[in-house]
Amino acid sequence: MQMRQKPHTNQIQEHQIQFQDNPNNEIQVESNENQPLIDKGQSQFDPLEYRYPSLHTPASVYQKWERHQNDQGQVLINDSSIDISIASMNINEQQDKSTSDVKILTKEDILRRELDQHHEKMRKQAEELRNVIQPRTVGVTVVAQQDVETTESLSDFSQMATNYLHKVSPNDTLERICLIYNKSKNAIRKANDFMGDEIYFFKELIIPDCEGPLYENEAPKYTEEQRRKEQISKxxxxxxxxxxxxxxxxxxxxxxxxxxxxxxxxxxxxxxxxxxxxxxxxxxxxxxxxxxxxxxxxxxxxxxxxxxxxxx
Structure with a gap:
């Protein structure tokens, strides 16, 4: 698609846009068939707009045409990425020809680009919120996600640390363990995930929210002679x-x-x-x-x- 305009002030402006779906198959679009696209390009790069820079603010997207002899951009059409360069030719017949490079985008590339755009958008929103909140807030700090995870892990660790492991002996029963640790049967069953009163198949039992037994059986103190006689008699x-x-x-x-x-x-x-x-x-x-x-x-x-x- 070629688009020409009358020269103004000894300048010839030429805009050439070329679309390619495949590098091997070139399709030139006639101006009559795509008049809306031509009007769009003309309104976007109209030299009349650049003649009056005083009508626009410094932050305006319009700039003087003489300062940019070669403007490049990238347009995404369907699944193809087209790099477009717009050339201008002055009276000295110095012209930069427009070029277009086509690259077929895969689904992974499209997904990666969308993710990058999403992350960039979220980062900008976070920066805007931080700039708004910090000057107007006193004593409020933004807690990072990593700090939240560490506090949760520490709370879980402290909860696990309050539990007590009881080594099951052949003489133990569930009623005896409940009396020693002052816990209910349901609490011990829930902590060890079992039903009933049989605990002979456990080597250790978890006692929830406990630091140790309330009642301990002190071992009798024997002399060496009593120990020897006991062993002999036993x-x-x-x-x-x-x-x-x-x-x-x-x-x-x-x-x-x-x-x-x-x-x-x-x-x-x-x-x-x-x-x-x-x-x-x-x-x-x-x-x-x-x-x-x-x-x-x-x-x-x-x-x-x-x-x-x-x-x-």
Whole structure:
């Protein structure tokens, strides 16, 4: 589409706009078929407007035509982006030819451009609001989104920190836990997401809004001797009883000189920490030592009641 006007003050103004949907297929639009578009371009770039700059404010979009020999812009038509340059030719026949570059926009490019425009619009609105609010407001600060998220996370963390973990033991029941922590059954069920009263399948239970148990069972303080006796009575009662009976009966069957050997068996079992084999070895060693001492005493006395002593 070519558009010409009569020259004014020894100048020839030429406006040339070329539209392309495809770089390979060029379509020139006749001026008669697109008269509205020509009128629009003519009204936008009319040299008559530029002759009277005094009629316009400094912020006006109109500028003098002589100062801009080559104006470029970008127009979006359908899915094509067209770069348009408008050239002017003066009396010295110095002309800048108009050019147009066509780039097919994909859906991603269109979406990216819309997002950029939206972000730019939101940024401008935020700046305008900030400029209006700050001079007229006292003691009001704009809280950033990141600060709001951090405060929410801190509140969640503090709420989680008030909970208490109770390790479930085999003797625990739901009623006992409610009494220890002064909580209702429904509160504990809701915090641990279960129904009923069975808690044997839990290793730990969450006690909501609690810093610890109200009642604690203090462990009894035992001495080392009491602890040892308790362990012996708890784990080795049958072993102790059986060892004592076995040793006493064995000694009675072997020597047959006493009615009972329970006292001796108890002594040697305590001495060897209820090791039956060691107890028998200790008993045999002491018995041999006693027999040897008896023989030595007889040799020292000599004869019958010491009447006949051997001469050395």
């Amino acid at each position: 784990y080795n009662f049958l072993n102790i009883y059986s060892c004592l009976e076995i040793m006493s009966r064995t000694l009675m069957d072997k020597y047959r000189d006493q009615k009972s050997y329970k006292a001796e068996a108890q002594y040697y079992l305590d001495l060897t920490n209820y090791d039956l084999r060691k107890a028998f070895d200790e008993f045999d060693a002491d018995l041999k030592f006693e027999q040897q001492q008896r023989k030595l005493n007889k040799k020292k006395k000599g004869g019958f009641f010491g009447l006949f002593k051997k001469n050395r």
